[in-house]
Amino acid sequence: MVSNYDFRNLDFEKSNSGDIEVFDRSNKKEPIAVLKKISSAAIDTLDIVIKGDVVKVSKSQFQSALQAIANKPNIDVSKCVSNVMATLTGQVDVVVIGELINKAAMPKLPPPPPPPPTASAANKSVDLMTNRPPPPPLTTTAIAVSSTGSVVQQKDEANAKTATTPFTPPLPEIQFKHMFPAPAEQLWTWCVGKYPMKPEQFLFVINAKADDYQAIIKNDPSKVNPNYEILLHKLYDKVAEMFLKAGNRYGYLDARSRSAEMLTFNQAHPLYNFDQAVLQRTDPKMSAVGAHFSHFDTDTVKGHHLRIDQRKFDNDTHLTNVLQFQINHVARGKLKAFINAIKEIPPEILKEKLPALLKNCDITITEVPYVFKGKNPNNPSSNYTAEHGFTPKITGTPPTSATIIRIEFKGLGVVEIGANEGVVIFKALANNVVASQTAAQPPGVAAAALQQMFSILGLGPVLAPSRAEDLERSKIGKLFHVFYPRDSHEMQATEEFYELPIKDLMAKIIAKQPKMKDVFEKYLKEMSEIEVNPGQFVWSINLSEEMRKKGGVGLVMGIGAIGINKFAPISEVANQLISMFNLGALSTVDRLQTGAFKAGLSSVDDLVQGGAEQVFTSLVTQNLLKRNISNFQFHGTVQLVIDLDAVNQGCYGYPVAIYGKKNITDADVKGFISENDDIPAEATKFLENMNNTSPIDLVTNIDGYAANEGGPINNEVLLKNRIPPQLFRGVVLRSENEKAELLKILAAKSVKVEKIKGIDTIIGPNGIKIGIHVANPKTAAFNAAMWNKL
C-alpha cells in the first residue's frame, strides 16, 4: 500500500546499473523503488515500482526533476527530494502521492457527494473570522493512488473519473470545494462526524484560516479570540491524526507545528507572567502543595486543573517551574502513536520543522524511572533530590520500577509522561504528565514554550483557558461519573464523549442510563464550584444532603494504625496531625508530590491499583453509631472526624475495602464476590452493583452490608486529591491520657486550643476549629455531635 506516501521520506541513490534506487529513510537495506530509463530522451512513461506496485508517470512530470538526480554521482538527498517536489507540484507545501493540490492550476472536480446532514446550517453561515471569498476552482492532478494501493495509475483531467476507489466510505467524503468556504466550526463538526477528508486538503484549508486570523490579530491585537485559537488548534490536532493514520509523518509534523503556534499568550492570559502568577497563587504556609490553577484546557486535562511548583533541584541555584496535570484515558491512549511519530522523523527534519520557540531544538525520548524528588527531612530548606526522593518499585529480582517517558527539549524543558505499558502498570501514575522548565523566562515566553512542547506531543491546547462548553462538559461528566461510575467509565473511554455537542452528549448519556435524565434535571442547574486546594476548583454536587436523609452522618479517617489493633504512640501521630491541619488530608500521590515526606515509605500498592490519587475515608451512618469505634477496621490512634459535606466535591466508594480501585467491571465484582465466598449471601447482595452505585445509594449498601456481614466495618469512601482542613470537625482520642499528651504537644508547637461550647477546640490555620473528643474504641461509639461545627 502506498497511499499518501510522502516524498520527503524518500532517499535516493544511484545504483551500479545507472538506475536510481529509492529508499525509505527508516529502512535503507532494501530499495522500495527503482527509477528506470532516466537518461533516455525518448521515453514517454516511467515505471516506478513502489512497494510492489507499479506507478506509471508521464515523462513531462518526472523527467526534468529526476534528470538532476541521475546526473549526480553524490546525491544531495534533501536537494533532489525538493527538486522532485518542486517540479511535480509547483512548490506546494505538502506533497503526497495521491491527489495533489496545485495552487497554480486547478481543474474541475468530480461532482460532490450529497452534503452531510450536519452541514446545511453551517453552509449558510459566513466565516466571520476569515471573510474569505470562494476559492478558485480546485483541481486534482498528478498521481492517483488507490486507498488499498492495489491499483495505481496516472490521473489527470481526462481520466480523472477512471480512478479506482475500491473502498466505499460509509459517509460522503467532504471535498475541497465544500471544505474551503466552510467556517472553522463546520470543519470541526465534520471532524467529529468522522466524514472522510483528505488530510493534505484539510491542512491547506486550516492553514488558510490560520493565516487569515494571524494577519488580523497582527494588525489589531485587540481582535485576539482565544476560543477561535482553540478551535484552530483542535482542527490542527485532527488533521495531524489524519496524517498519522495515513502514514504521513511529515504532514503530521506540519500540522502539529502549526497548532503549536496557534495560542496567543498576551497580557490577558492568566499565565502571561508565569513566575508571578505561580508566586501569587502559592500559599507560603503550605508551599509544598504548590500553586493550583483551574479552568485550563478543553478535553484532555482531567478536571481542567494544573498544579505548578517552583523548586530547586539537585545542586541548582536557579528555580525550575514544574507543571503537573493528569490526562484522560482517551488522550493517554493516543500518545504512544504520537510520540512514536516524533521518534521516527529524522532529527534534521524534525528540528527544522519545529515551531518558533522550539526551532532547532534537539529532542530526545527515553524511558527512565519515575522519581518523586524529595527534600532532606532534616533540612526543610534543602533542594529536592532523588536521594531523598522515592521511586515506586515492585519487590522482585530485580525490582520493577515505575517509569516515565521522558521527552527532553534540549535547553528548553522536559515533558514526562507516566508509562502505561510493562509487566506492572502503575495505574495512578500512567496518566500523569509533568513538565519542567527553567523559571524566570520573559513574560509570555514560559507559557508559550511549554504550550509548544505540549502541542508538538499531541497533548492539545493545555494552557488555553477553558471554554464555557468545556466546563459544561466536565459538569455533565462529573454527574454521570458520580451517579453511575461504571456506565460513565465506559463512555468516557470513547473519543466522542469529549467531542459531541453538549446536547448530543446528554442525549447519549440518557440513552445509556435513562435515570440520568432526572439527575441532570435535579442537579445540573444548582451545581457550583468549590475550592479543594487554593486555586483548584471542582464542581460541587449536593450529595451530602441526600446522604444524610438516607442515614449518613459523616466521614472518619483513622491515623496511626500499624496493624490490627496496633497503634503508633500519640507522640508520633501528633506531628502528622498538625501537618494535616495545614495541608489537609492528602492522597498518596499528592503527598509524594509535596516531596516533603519521611524516609522509609513504601506506598506502591495503591499506586499500582489506582487508588493513590484518593483520600481514603470511612462513612459513619446512624446505624453504625451503635457500633464501637474498634469495629471500624481502619481506626487508629486518632480518629479524624470529617464533615459529610466533603463528599460534595465528588466521591465514590464501596461497602467493603477494595483499595479504592476505580473503573471496576461487572466481571471484577463477580470475581471479588466469588473469592470472598465466606461473606454471607445476605451481605453479598449489597455488593452486586457496587461498581455502578451513587454515593447516595452507597449509604444504604453500607448499612445493609454491615448489618448482614457482622465483621469489622471496612467500607471505603474515596475523595480525590485532598480534603481541605476547613472540613475537619474533630479528633477522637482513645483516652484522657492521650488527650493530655496531645494538648502538651500542641502547646509546645504553639497550636492554640480554646474551649468552645464546652469542648476543647484546636484553632488551626485560617481559624479552622477542630473539637477534641475522647472515646475508648473498645467501649464507645462515635457520637453524631462530634460532627457539629464549632
Place this chain on the structure above:
Amino acid sequence: MNPTSLTSNTLTPPVKSEVQYEDVYFIENGAKAEIYGPIAINPTIFQHAISWNDTSGNKQLKFSKIVELDNKKILKITTKKGVEITLIALTLDLFNKSVKELVSGNPNFKNDQELKDYYLQGKFLQ
C-alpha cells in the same frame, strides 16, 4: 495472641482466634505479584484472611494456607488465588540488601532494633 505460643505449623482457614505476629516483615513475591509493597507491619491472621499494615494503609489477603517456619521468622502464604508470597522478618542486613532501595529516602539504620522501632513504633509517620 502472643506468637511465641504458636507452634510451628500450617494454618488453614478459618482461623478462629486472631494470630498476630508483632514484627515487621519483608514481602517476597513469587512469580506472580499480588502485593507490590515490600513491608508488612504486624501481620495478623483471622478467619479467612491475613492482613498487615504498610506505611500507607492496611492490606488484606484471603489465604488457603500459611506455613510458619524458623520460629515464625518466615511465613509462607499461599493465597486463595494460588499465589505464593513469603514474609521474612526484617533484619538490618535484609533491609539493606532488599528493602532500602524500595522505600523513600533510602534511610540508614544503625541496628536491627532501630530499624524495627522505626516501623513498629510508627516513626515513619509525618
